[in-house]
Each structure stands twice: as C-alpha cells, then as structure tokens.
Amino acid sequence: MENHFADMTLTRLFGEHPHAREFFLAIGLSELPEELPLAAAVAALDEELLLDVGVERQDLLRQFCDYMAGMEQLRNQQQAMVASVTVLGGHDKSGNPENFRLELRPGEVTCIVGPTGSGKSRFLADIEWLAQGDSPTGRTVLINGAAPDLARRYAVEQKLVAQLSQNMNFVMDLSAEEFIRLHAESRMVADPAAITATILELANSLAGEQFTPVTPVTALSGGQSRALMIADVACLSSSPIVLIDEIENAGIDRKRALSLLADQDKIVLMATHDPILALMGQQRLIFKNGGVAAIRSTSPAERANLTLFEEMDARLTAVRHALRNGEEIAGGF
Amino acid sequence: MRLITVAGPPSSGKTAIICKTVEALQAVGTSVGVIKFDCLSSGDQVTYERRGIPARTGLSGNLCPDHFYVSNIEECLDWGLQSGFDLLISESAGLCNRCAPHIKDICAVCVIDNLSGVETPRKIGPMLKMADIVVITKGDIVSQAEREVFVHRIRQVNSSAIIIHVNGLTGQGGHELGRLLKDAATVETLQGKLLRFSMPAALCSYCLGQRRIGADFQMGNVKKMELG
Ligand SMILES: Nc1nc2c(ncn2[C@@H]2O[C@H](COP(=O)(O)OP(=O)(O)OP(=O)(O)O)[C@@H](O)[C@H]2O)c(=O)[nH]1
Ligand SMILES: [Mg+2]
Ligand SMILES: [Zn+2]
Ligand SMILES: [Zn+2]
Numbered sequence: 001m002e003n004h005f006a007d008m009t010l011t012r013l014f015g016e017h018p019h020a021r022e023f024f025l026a027i028g029l030s031e032l033p034e035e036l037p038l039a040a041a042v043a044a045l046d047e048e049l050l051l052d053v054g055v056e057r058q059d060l061l062r063q064f065c066d067y068m069a070g071m072e073q074l075r076n077q078q079q080a081m082v083a084s085v086t087v088l089g090g091h092d093k094s095g096n097p098e099n100f101r102l103e104l105r106p107g108e109v110t111c112i113v114g115p116t117g118s119g120k121s122r123f124l125a126d127i128e129w130l131a132q133g134d135s136p137t138g139r140t141v142l143i144n145g146a147a148p149d150l151a152r153r154y155a156v157e158q159k160l161v162a163q164l165s166q167n168m169n170f171v172m173d174l175s176a177e178e179f180i181r182l183h184a185e186s187r188m189v190a191d192p193a194a195i196t197a198t199i200l201e202l203a204n205s206l207a208g209e210q211f212t213p214v215t216p217v218t219a220l221s222g223g224q225s226r227a228l229m230i231a232d233v234a235c236l237s238s239s240p241i242v243l244i245d246e247i248e249n250a251g252i253d254r255k256r257a258l259s260l261l262a263d264q265d266k267i268v269l270m271a272t273h274d275p276i277l278a279l280m281g282q283q284r285l286i287f288k289n290g291g292v293a294a295i296r297s298t299s300p301a302e303r304a305n306l307t308l309f310e311e312m313d314a315r316l317t318a319v320r321h322a323l324r325n326g327e328e329i330a331g332g333f
Numbered sequence: 334m335r336l337i338t339v340a341g342p343p344s345s346g347k348t349a350i351i352c353k354t355v356e357a358l359q360a361v362g363t364s365v366g367v368i369k370f371d372c373l374s375s376g377d378q379v380t381y382e383r384r385g386i387p388a389r390t391g392l393s394g395n396l397c398p399d400h401f402y403v404s405n406i407e408e409c410l411d412w413g414l415q416s417g418f419d420l421l422i423s424e425s426a427g428l429c430n431r432c433a434p435h436i437k438d439i440c441a442v443c444v445i446d447n448l449s450g451v452e453t454p455r456k457i458g459p460m461l462k463m464a465d466i467v468v469i470t471k472g473d474i475v476s477q478a479e480r481e482v483f484v485h486r487i488r489q490v491n492s493s494a495i496i497i498h499v500n501g502l503t504g505q506g507g508h509e510l511g512r513l514l515k516d517a518a519t520v521e522t523l524q525g526k527l528l529r530f531s532m533p534a535a536l537c538s539y540c541l542g543q544r545r546i547g548a549d550f551q552m553g554n555v556k557k558m559e560l561g
Pocket of ligand 2: 424
C-alpha cells in the first residue's frame with residue numbers, strides 16, 4: 001500500500017483520489033510540487049514548513065496511507081450488516097437481576113420509558129460500547145447473535161448508535177444543501193449530489209412547512225430542523241441504531257418520520273413519554289432503579305387506543321390551526 | 334504510576350470529562366490526582382477538590398503554559414508518586430495551538446468540542462495531530478451529521494488516534510475513556526523522555542518584553558508575512 005502511493009505523482013494521485021488532496025490541505029500543506037511522486041514531494045518539503053504545521057516528515061507517509069485506507073474502508077461500506085442486536089440483562093442499581101433477553105432488529109421501533117435517572121442513558125451506553133458484563137450494569141450485548149469483536153468498541157467510524165434529541169441544533173453556517181453535501185462527502189458516498197437531493201426532498205415531505213435548498217440550516221424552524229436531521233440520519237448515518245429522545249409534536253409528521261427510519265432498516269430506540277409515540281413502537285422497555293423492570297409488547301388494546309389518541313391529536317391540531325388563523329374556538333372540533 | 338497528558342483548547346471540556354472519568358475510575362478503586370497548568374488563573378483545582386480529587390495548579394504567568402509545563406512536569410510526577418496515585422493526569426489548555434504537552438510513550442489525550450466548528454481540527458497543531466486518544470465533547474447539542482463530519486475532519490489530521498465521544502455533563506462515555514486510561518503505560522521517571530514535537534523557539538524581541546513597534550525593534554526569530 002505504502003509503496004503503491006509513494007511512487008505516484010501527486011497530479012495522478014489527486015486526480016484518481018480527490019480526497020487525497022484534502023488530507024494535505026487539512027494538515028496545512030497546500031502548496032506541493034504536484035509533478036513529483038509522493039515520496040519525493042514529501043522528501044522535498046521545507047523543514048520549517050513541517051515545523052510550522054506540526055508534523056514529522058517520517059510520519060507523514062504512514063499517516064497518509066492510514067488515512068487513505070480508512071477512506072477506502074468507508075467507501076466500501078465494510079461495515080458488516082447488523083441483522084440483530086441482543087441485550088442480555090444484568091442487574092439494577094440495588095443488584096437485583098434483570099433476567100431478560102431482548103432482541104432488536106432493523107425496521108423495529110422500541111420505546112424507552114421511565115423517570116430521569118432510572119437508567120435509560122446507561123442502557124444506551126451499554127449498547128453503544130458493546131458491554132460484555134464489564135459495565136456498571138453487568139449487561140452483555142451481542143451483534144448478530146454472537147459476542148462482537150471488541151476492536152469495534154473504539155472504532156468511531158463503526159459507531160453503533162446515532163442520536164437525535166430535542167437539544168440538538170445545527171451550528172454550521174451553511175445552506176441545507178451545502179450542509180447535507182458536506183456530510184455525504186465525508187461519508188464517501190458515490191453520488192453526493194443525488195443523495196443530497198433525496199434527503200432534502202424527504203425532509204420536506206416530513207416537515208409541515210417547506211424549505212428550500214438554499215435556506216441556511218440555522219434558519220430552519222424546529223420542525224424543519226428535526227425533519228432534516230431525521231432524513232439525514234436515515235439516509236447517511238453509518239450507524240445501524242438510531243436513538244431518538246422525543247420528537248416534539250410541532251411541524252413534523254412523526255409517524256412518517258418513524259417509518260422513514262424503519263424503511264431504511266434502522267433499529268429505532270425512542271425515549272418518550274408521549275402517548276402516541278410510545279404506542280407507535282412494537283415494544284416498550286420500562287426502566288426503574290437503574291434497570292429494565294419490564295418489557296411490554298404493544299397490545300391490540302393499546303393499538304386501538306393509539307387510533308383514538310391520534311384522532312384526539314388531530315382535533316387539537318385543528319384547534320391550534322384555528323387559533324393561528326384568528327378564528328373563534330367554538331363549536332365542534 | 335500511569336501518567337496521562339490531557340490538552341485541548343480553552344473551555345473544550347477538559348475538566349468536565351476528567352471529573353466524569355475519574356468518578357468512574359474511583360468507583361473501581363483507582364486513585365487519581367490531577368495537575369492543572371494555566372496562564373493567569375484557574376478555578377479547576379477547586380472543582381477537582383470539591384469532587385474529592387487531589388489537585389495542584391501551576392500558573393505560567395506570561396510564559397507559554399506548555400513551556401512552563403515541560404520545566405515542571407518531572408516534579409509533578411514526583412508529587413504523584415509520593416501521593417501514591419495509580420494515575421496522574423495533567424490538564425493544560427492549549428493556548429498557542431503550536432505547543433503540545435504530549436510526551437513520547439506517555440498516553441496523550443486531546444479534548445476538542447463539537448461547538449468549536451469543523452475547521453478547528455485543521456487549526457490545532459501537534460496537540461491534536463499527535464494525540465493517542467481524541468475526546469470529542471458537546472455532542473449533545475449539535476446534530477448527528479455535524480458529529481460525523483467533525484470526526485471525519487479529525488481523522489484527516491490524525492489517522493491513528495482512538496476517537497471517542499464523551500459528554501462532559503452526563504458523563505456518558507466516561508466509563509469507557511477510563512478503561513482506556515487504565516491501560517496507559519506506567520512511568521517511574523521522565524528523565525530523558527522526549528516531547529512528541531518540538532516547542533517553537535519563541536525568541537523574538539517581543540518575547541523578551543519589547544513593546545515598541547517597528548523594524549528597528551525587531552530582533553531574533555522574526556518572520557514576515559507575504560501580502561502579495
Ligand atoms: N453541553 C455540554 N457542555 C459541556 C460538555 N462538556 C463540557 N461542557 C461545558 O463546557 C464548559 C467548559 O468546560 P470545562 O470542563 O471547564 O472546560 P476546560 O477545557 O476544562 O476549560 P479550561 O480549563 O478553562 O480551558 C462548562 O460550562 C461545561 O459544563 C458537554 O459534553 N456538553
Ligand atoms: Mg479546565
Ligand atoms: Zn507555546
Ligand atoms: Zn516572540
């Protein structure tokens with residue numbers, strides 16, 4: 001690998017691998033003799049320049065090769081498919097055994113309920129860090145039914161869990177289109193323009209009010225932001241599991257948002273106390289005292305209630321709409 | 334004893350993640366002490382001591398804090414050894430972006446926060462480029478996309494580090510960072526050890542206290558910009 005790049009001229013290298021140029025730009029080496037082979041170009045770098053940017057000449061080639069290998073791995077999506085995540089119970093804060101075996105599969109929505117401090121975050125951390133009986137809860141996590149390769153624990157490019165919460169905001173000063181494109185490029189997808197268009201379209205189909213590709217991400221409304229985050233995570237995030245911390249009931253079609261994630265084969269975990277969202281899941285984990293106290297499948301009776309709650313919700317939405325239009329809130333809604 | 338050097342831009346969350354990680358380490362019986370290096374003042378020692386973490390502060394005044402750090406780290410190591418810690422952590426704010434406290438064969442951590450912007454990894458020198466572990470904080474307030482782009486930008490300048498997200502407020506990830514720190518190499522003396530990267534010779538007349546502006550007053554290591 002090392003020699004393979006070392007003998008290529010930079011012109012050819014940058015031509016064949018546009019992200020190779022990014023590596024040197026990122027380090028602060030922007031003016032390189034591009035007609036030279038990589039090894040010779042590195043050897044010709046000015047000592048003072050190297051001191052200024054803070055890299056050692058002898059490390060540069062190795063770092064470059066590591067970087068190229070990492071990018072290649074991203075491109076090939078070498079992330080083996082996650083067909084199931086299994087959590088084996090440990091114990092709660094008082095040491096009482098949990099006694100459960102939970103299977104999470106792509107396309108399924110599992111809700112998480114319980115007061116703050118009841119152990120929801122630690123549960124997520126156990127999954128994220130592939131607990132093997134060695135976390136404070138003593139839980140064990142299996143991937144595709146087997147104990148995972150522990151090298152994966154600290155491989156950030158293979159992170160298992162992507163997160164979406166109400167406190168998250170966009171902070172970058174970019175338009176929606178530029179923003180998604182930047183994400184697509186960093187994920188090394190083959191056609192960043194196409195996926196960007198798809199994501200913007202999906203986000204608009206989830207958001208109550210439309211936004212254009214040139215809208216700055218920081219100017220999006222709460223609902224539009226959430227819609228864009230969900231469409232982006234569904235299509236671009238490398239993580240097979242998506243953790244959602246509530247989806248506020250404003251400006252976004254929550255049912256469609258969940259089915260978008262499920263359609264993209266995400267394993268969806270949702271911390272929520274919203275009755276409609278909670279009943280949209282196939283099952284609920286009930287947390288108490290640092291442990292999973294019960295696992296409840298959404299029953300047919302609960303599903304019937306969900307329909308009822310959705311009707312109530314539609315009526316309240318109509319009232320809100322009427323309020324906004326300055327109407328009198330009288331008569332049948 | 335194990336020694337860990339933790340560095341990162343001001344307010345990136347160094348103290349927050351050290352506190353959370355030490356909490357997890359103390360829970361399994363590991364004793365930890367912290368040395369904080371800063372320029373003018375720091376409330377970090379109080380923060381640590383309030384949590385039952387023994388701490389000391391070194392203030393560099395008008396010296397570069399990293400230069401000050403190198404001249405003092407040996408004595409700090411002795412303090413740690415005498416106190417009988419399993420782990421000694423040095424916290425220093427990377428102020429000049431060009432110096433780094435990282436020492437060869439000593440576990441080097443860089444803390445950088447998601448809010449600082451995606452261009453930041455490119456602006457930080459050896460403190461980030463030569464770290465063994467890069468801790469990213471404040472992921473709780475930006476989007477997943479921004480977190481992923483940020484990781485990518487860090488990867489571009491440090492292809493071999495372990496990159497880990499730790500939340501300085503909730504402590505999520507602290508347990509896992511602690512596990513990494515527990516595997517750090519032990520050290521009994523720093524005699525003869527090498528810094529990972531040279532610290533620049535800050536030897537112009539202004540370093541020496543000159544205040545007047547103008548070519549006549551510039552001596553030593555002077556570098557001029559090209560304005561085209
Ligand atoms: N939201 C959020 N805030 C954080 C996180 N980590 C740290 N903070 C906050 O960021 C601020 C700075 O954190 P510190 O731990 O003091 O940062 P530091 O790097 O030690 O700062 P100096 O020692 O002064 O350079 C504090 O208000 C923390 O509460 C995080 O993960 N999320
Ligand atoms: Mg601090
Ligand atoms: Zn300095
Ligand atoms: Zn000077």
